[in-house]
Amino acid sequence: MSIKSGKIPERYRLFLYATPLLLLIFLFSYLPLYGWIYAFFNVRPGFSLFQSEFVGLKWFKSLVSNPTQTAEVVRVMKNTMAMSVLGIVTSIFPVIFAIFLTEIRSSRFKKWVQVLTTLPNFISWVLVFAIAFMLLSVDSGIINKLMIELGFQDKGVNYLASDQHIWLKMTLWSLWKGLGWSAILYIAAITSIDQELYDAAKVDGAGRFRLMWHITVPGVMPTYFVLLLLSIANFINNGLEQYYVFQNPINKNSIEVLDLYVYNIGLLGANFSFATAISMLKSLVSIALLFFANRLSKIVRGESII
Numbered sequence: 001m002s003i004k005s006g007k008i009p010e011r012y013r014l015f016l017y018a019t020p021l022l023l024l025i026f027l028f029s030y031l032p033l034y035g036w037i038y039a040f041f042n043v044r045p046g047f048s049l050f051q052s053e054f055v056g057l058k059w060f061k062s063l064v065s066n067p068t069q070t071a072e073v074v075r076v077m078k079n080t081m082a083m084s085v086l087g088i089v090t091s092i093f094p095v096i097f098a099i100f101l102t103e104i105r106s107s108r109f110k111k112w113v114q115v116l117t118t119l120p121n122f123i124s125w126v127l128v129f130a131i132a133f134m135l136l137s138v139d140s141g142i143i144n145k146l147m148i149e150l151g152f153q154d155k156g157v158n159y160l161a162s163d164q165h166i167w168l169k170m171t172l173w174s175l176w177k178g179l180g181w182s183a184i185l186y187i188a189a190i191t192s193i194d195q196e197l198y199d200a201a202k203v204d205g206a207g208r209f210r211l212m213w214h215i216t217v218p219g220v221m222p223t224y225f226v227l228l229l230l231s232i233a234n235f236i237n238n239g240l241e242q243y244y245v246f247q248n249p250i251n252k253n254s255i256e257v258l259d260l261y262v263y264n265i266g267l268l269g270a271n272f273s274f275a276t277a278i279s280m281l282k283s284l285v286s287i288a289l290l291f292f293a294n295r296l297s298k299i300v301r302g303e304s305i306i
Contacts, residue, residue: 041055063277103208120179125242128177170243189223236282263275
């Protein structure tokens with residue numbers, strides 16, 4: 001095809017199809033980077049940027065020169081990395097769930113299980129906290145009432161306010177919310193496996209578990225490995241919605257991740273400049289981790305992810 005004939009070449013046509021998406025990415029991902037300039041000023045609420053004092057690298061230097069700020073950032077990074085590691089460790093559960101789900105014989109039961117496990121992904125973390133409050137509330141929580149009735153407790157326990165095992169609790173809530181949704185990609189990978197491999201293995205006398213272990217698992221591993229590398233690149237981006245709704249004065253020291261810390265000191269503490277400086281460093285670390293994951297993929301799989 002040629003432009004002279006009045007038809008656009010396919011490679012340009014595909015680019016035009018992607019233009020709206022690229023425009024949205026530019027508007028919401030790259031244009032806001034203009035706000036990074038706040039990190040070089042002493043921005044005060046109620047004053048414009050140009051009325052603020054230019055301080056250069058002051059906020060970046062305070063991360064290492066101010067012991068209090070350094071200790072706070074170390075604490076937050078510890079929480080962030082711990083929850084990210086737990087998230088990576090538990091990322092194998094959607095794979096296991098997808099494999100066993102595809103082994104269910106009843107299509108009706110399989111659909112119900114998939115729907116019920118996917119629905120939590122579409123509810124907000126506010127509703128998740130409402131469910132947690134209904135289950136774990138001190139006075140009216142189902143769990144507290146059950147534990148008292150069974151004699152395991154003498155009185156109600158405030159599970160939501162406790163900071164014990166908070167990293168594990170947040171990981172379990174996140175796993176429950178995203179299990180079904182995360183399994184969709186693995187189910188798609190399983191359905192794309194050549195059926196002739198299963199037929200040949202059955203002829204050789206392989207049972208269901210051998211089929212799963214020797215055919216299904218190797219077939220889904222490339223997809224899992226790519227998503228694992230992307231999660232490594234996204235290591236310090238935990239988000240803040242989950243931790244924001246579950247935080248309270250008792251568990252704040254253990255639940256405050258980097259994104260939530262930026263929100264607390266930026267919007268609640270009105271220290272916009274310092275919050276911007278931390279966000280910039282977080283973005284640079286994420287880029288470095290992305291290139292590390294890409295290099296790791298090149299070494300292990302012989303293919304890059306970007």
